[in-house]
Amino acid sequence: MEANSGAASPHILPSLSLRKRKRQSAVTPENPFLLSPAQSYRGEDGLGISRRDMKDMIALFQQRHVPYIAVFRAQEFQDLDYIIDHEPRFAYAMCYVTARYLPGGKEIREALLPEVSLIPKDVYTAKVGVHHDDDMCLLKALTVLYAYADLTPPSQAARPSGKENLLYWSLKSAAEMYAFRLSLHRSIQELKLDMAANSGNIYTTKSFQRYTYWLFLYSMSHYCSLVTGTPPTMRVDLSIRAISGLLDQLGRYPEYPTNLFGAVEIYLIWEQTSTAHPQLGEWWCLPDPTERANEDLTESLLNEADRAIDEWYAKWWPYMSSEPRGSFLDYHGRFTRFCLASYAIKCLRISSEGLTQLQRSQLQRCVSCANHVLEFPLTRGTIEKDNLRYVDDAACIIVSFCCVFLLSACQAFPSELVNVSECLENVTDAANLMVELAINQDHKPHYQGSFLLKRVETLKAALEMSRLHEQHEPNVTDNSDVRLSPAATGENSKLLLEGFDQLFHEDGLFGLEPIWDFSMLFPGT
Structure with missing residues (x-):
C-alpha cells in the first residue's frame, strides 16, 4: 500500500511527555511552535502541544488512516497550517486518533480529551447553514472520531477504559444527528441540479461533498449493524439507490x-x-x-x-x-x-x-x-x-x-x-x-x-x-x-x-x- 504524497515520516514526540507539557504551558504564545490561544478551538485551556507536533501527527494521519476513510480527499491535507488555524476541531480529532499509535500517546490523548469531547456536544448547539466550511469542519471532525472509536456491542456496558477514550455509540448518534441537521439526506437533489447545470468540476461542489458524507454514514451504519447484530440506524432509500445512476453520469470509476x-x-x-x-x-x-x-x-x-x-x-x-x-x-x-x-x-x-x-x-x-x-x-x-x-x-x-x-x-x-x-x-x-x-x-x-x-x-x-x-x-x-x-x-x-x-x-x-x-x-x- 502506497503512502500518500506529502506525508511526514514517523516522528518521535519527546515534547509530549507529561513533564514537558507542563513546562510548555508557561511558554508565551509568541513561540512559533506553540498553538496560541487565538488559534485554538478552546484555546483558553492551554493544551501545550506544539504546532510542529500537531503538523507531524496530522501528516501521519493522512499517511496511515486516510486510506481507510474513503470520504477524504488528498487535497484537504495540502495546507496543514490552514487546518490548525481554521479547522482546529478537525485538527484535534486527527491528532487524537494518531496519538493512539504513538509512544506516549495515552498522555497526548488525555491532554486532547477536553477538546475532542466537546465536538459531539457541539452537534446539538452549533448553528448550521451560515458557513458551509464551518459545517463541514465539524462533520469532518465527527467522521474521524466516529471511524476510530472503540466499537462495542450495545448490550455490553461501556468499559472504564481510561481517561482518554470516547464512547462509540455516542459518537455514532452525534454524527448521524448532525447529518440530519445538515439535511444530507436531501443532498442528492442538490447534486443532480448541479450536474444538470454542468457547473464545472462536479467533484469540487458542496453538493457532491455533502452527498459523499451521506453515503459514508450509511456505509458505517451498514457495517456496524453487521458486526453487532443490530438493526441499521440508516436504511436504504432513494438517495442511496441513486448511486447507480450517478455512476452512469460520472463514469465507471469516479475521481473520488x-x-x-x-x-x-x-x-x-x-x-x-x-x-x-x-x-x-x-x-x-x-x-x-x-x-x-x-x-x-x-x-x-x-x-x-x-x-x-x-x-x-x-x-x-x-x-x-x-x-x-x-x-x-x-x-x-x-x-x-x-x-x-x-x-x-x-x-x-x-x-x-x-x-x-x-x-x-x-x-x-x-x-x-x-x-x-x-x-x-x-x-x-x-x-x-x-x-x-x-x-x-x-x-x-x-x-x-x-x-x-x-x-x-x-x-x-x-x-x-x-x-x-x-x-x-x-x-x-x-x-x-x-x-x-x-x-x-x-x-x-x-x-x-x-x-x-x-x-x-x-x-x-x-x-x-x-x-x-x-x-x-x-x-x-x-x-x-x-x-x-x-x-x-x-x-x-x-x-x-x-x-x-x-x-x-x-x-x-x-x-x-x-x-x-x-x-x-x-x-x-
Whole structure:
C-alpha cells in the first residue's frame, strides 16, 4: 500500500511527555511552535502541544488512516497550517486518533480529551447553514472520531477504559444527528441540479461533498449493524439507490471517493436480493424457531445474489487490480458474499438422519466464503500487512466474525467438512496476525486475537479426543485430516466438546454479539 504524497515520516514526540507539557504551558504564545490561544478551538485551556507536533501527527494521519476513510480527499491535507488555524476541531480529532499509535500517546490523548469531547456536544448547539466550511469542519471532525472509536456491542456496558477514550455509540448518534441537521439526506437533489447545470468540476461542489458524507454514514451504519447484530440506524432509500445512476453520469470509476461508491453498490445487491425474501436482508433477526425455511427458495436467491456479485466484480475488477486502494473493494465483496451465504446456515434445521446434500453444499460454501475473507489479510505483502494495524475496529471485528463462524462450524459439523485442518490453520494465522499488529495488549486486535488462539487450541484438543475415541470404535478408518465419523456428530460430539460453547459466551470476543449459536442445530436440544 502506497503512502500518500506529502506525508511526514514517523516522528518521535519527546515534547509530549507529561513533564514537558507542563513546562510548555508557561511558554508565551509568541513561540512559533506553540498553538496560541487565538488559534485554538478552546484555546483558553492551554493544551501545550506544539504546532510542529500537531503538523507531524496530522501528516501521519493522512499517511496511515486516510486510506481507510474513503470520504477524504488528498487535497484537504495540502495546507496543514490552514487546518490548525481554521479547522482546529478537525485538527484535534486527527491528532487524537494518531496519538493512539504513538509512544506516549495515552498522555497526548488525555491532554486532547477536553477538546475532542466537546465536538459531539457541539452537534446539538452549533448553528448550521451560515458557513458551509464551518459545517463541514465539524462533520469532518465527527467522521474521524466516529471511524476510530472503540466499537462495542450495545448490550455490553461501556468499559472504564481510561481517561482518554470516547464512547462509540455516542459518537455514532452525534454524527448521524448532525447529518440530519445538515439535511444530507436531501443532498442528492442538490447534486443532480448541479450536474444538470454542468457547473464545472462536479467533484469540487458542496453538493457532491455533502452527498459523499451521506453515503459514508450509511456505509458505517451498514457495517456496524453487521458486526453487532443490530438493526441499521440508516436504511436504504432513494438517495442511496441513486448511486447507480450517478455512476452512469460520472463514469465507471469516479475521481473520488471510488471505494465508497463501489462499496455502496455491492450493498444494494443485498438490498435488492432481500426484496424477494425480507429476512435475507434483516440479518439482525434470528429465524422463527417455529417455522422451517424453504431451502430451495433460499438456494435460488443465494445463487441469484452470487451472479449479481460476480457481475459487480466484473465491473470493478480493473479498478481493484490497478489501484493501490482498489483491493479494499475486494474485501467488501468477499465479506458480502460470506454474509449472504451465512443466511442459509442460520436457517439450517437438520433431522435425525443428518444433513441433506443441499445442506452440506450450503455449509461448505459458507465455510469457503469465510476462509476467502481470512485469506485477504493473510495474503497481503509485508508492508501491506503492517499498514493494516491502522484500520478501524470494524475491519478487525469482521475478521473475528469469520473466525468465530469457522470455529463454530468445525465444532458442530466436523464430520461434514473436508477441510477442518485448513479452517483451523486459517483461524490461527488470522489470530496471530491480529496479535502482531496490535499496538498494545488493550488494543482490540490483541484482545480478540488472543481469545481466538485459546479457542482454537480448545477445539483442537476436543477434536483430537474425539478422533482417539472413534479409533477405538469398530469399522472406523484413520483419516489424514482431522475429521469425525458421522456417528460422532450429535450426542457424542456434544459430550466431547462440552464447555466449548460456554467459552464463546464469555466476555472474550468484546465487540461481537453471540449470534452464531450452533446449539440449535443438534437434534434433541
